[in-house]
Amino acid sequence: MKSSILSLIGRFWLVLILVFLYAPILVMATMSFNASPFYQLPFKFSTEWYEQMSGNQQIIAAAVRSVLIALATTVIATALGTAASIALFRYDFPGKRVFQVLLFPPIAIPWLITGTAMLIFFFAIGIGRGTPAVIIGHVALALPYVIVTVTARLSSFDITLEEAARSMGASGWTVLRRVTLPWIAPGVVAGSLFAFAVSFDQFVVSYFLSEPGDSTLPVLIYTAIRKGFTPEINAISTIIITLSMLIMFLATRYSKFGGER
Incomplete structure (x- = not known):
């Protein structure tokens, strides 16, 4: 009896957390289909704000730029991250543990501080904004x-598979292409999806490093809100959140955190 009560309380608490997290998003998404520009009730279904958004060239240009930047980021980060993961898995070298520890601060450091540091650094070395x-x-x-x-996926990799392939005369490139990469492919796909989501949703660093008049979509939304909130922002925000959640769902679907048992 006691365990059933605790189970019921746990489920109720979980529902409250989910409502707390997703209720504002659901309200915003619902109001993006409301015909009233002032969110008046009763609700009247309309796609007017999506139609206006689709004709807004500034929003379209910012969205295209965000997608292109996210794709470039995904390709570069996936290639570099996968190579680094394989190197950390295969080789032991002085400072390896320190290097692994230093990978986590960029995730924990507030992006406001990171954006400020990058802006100062890029101007110091001559790159500037852009x-x-x-x-x-x-x-x-x-x-x-x-x-x-990718490292989480490699943690379950059997190194003897590479050794067996080499003993049969396979070159290093063949071992990587035919043995290692197929095994870590789910981790690589998940990592690339994370990279795309991080880039596409990034506001702070984009705000600091973008040139005036050449903003990404999150920066454009922030600017539009400062000038005056319109239901078009609800529409484009709903699309962004939907895409982001889809990407994160795919990332968690295809990743193997901690490896396979």
Whole structure:
């Protein structure tokens, strides 16, 4: 009897947490289909704000730029992160543990501090603001996610498979291509999805490093809210959240955190 009561309380508490997390998102998504620009009730279904958003060239340009930056970030971060993960898995070298520990602070450090530091650093070395700086900043933020995800997959990899392939005359490249990469592919896919999500949703670093008039979508939304909130923001925010949740769902679906048992 006592265990059933505790189970009921636990489920109720879980429901409350989910409501707390998702109720604001659901309200915003619902109001993006409300015909009233002032969120008046009763609710009247309309796709007017999505139609206006689709005709807004500024929003479309910012969305395209965000996607292109996210794709570039994904390719670079996935390639570098996968190579780093394989190197950490295969080789022992002085400072290896320190290097592994230093991968986590970029995840924990507030992005406001990271964005400020990157802005100062890029101006100091002559890069300044612009798309290259934004991509570099996003790659720096996405790399730890890729490395952690791929490393988690490698933790369950049997190194004797590589040794067996070499004993049969396979070259290093063949072993990597035919043995290692197929095994870690789910981790690589998950890491790339994380990298895309981190880049596409990134606001702080993009705000600091983007040139005026050449903003990413999150920066454009922030600017639009400062000028005056419109239901178009609800529409584009709903689309962003939907895409982000889909990407994160795919990432958790295809990743093997901690390896396989």
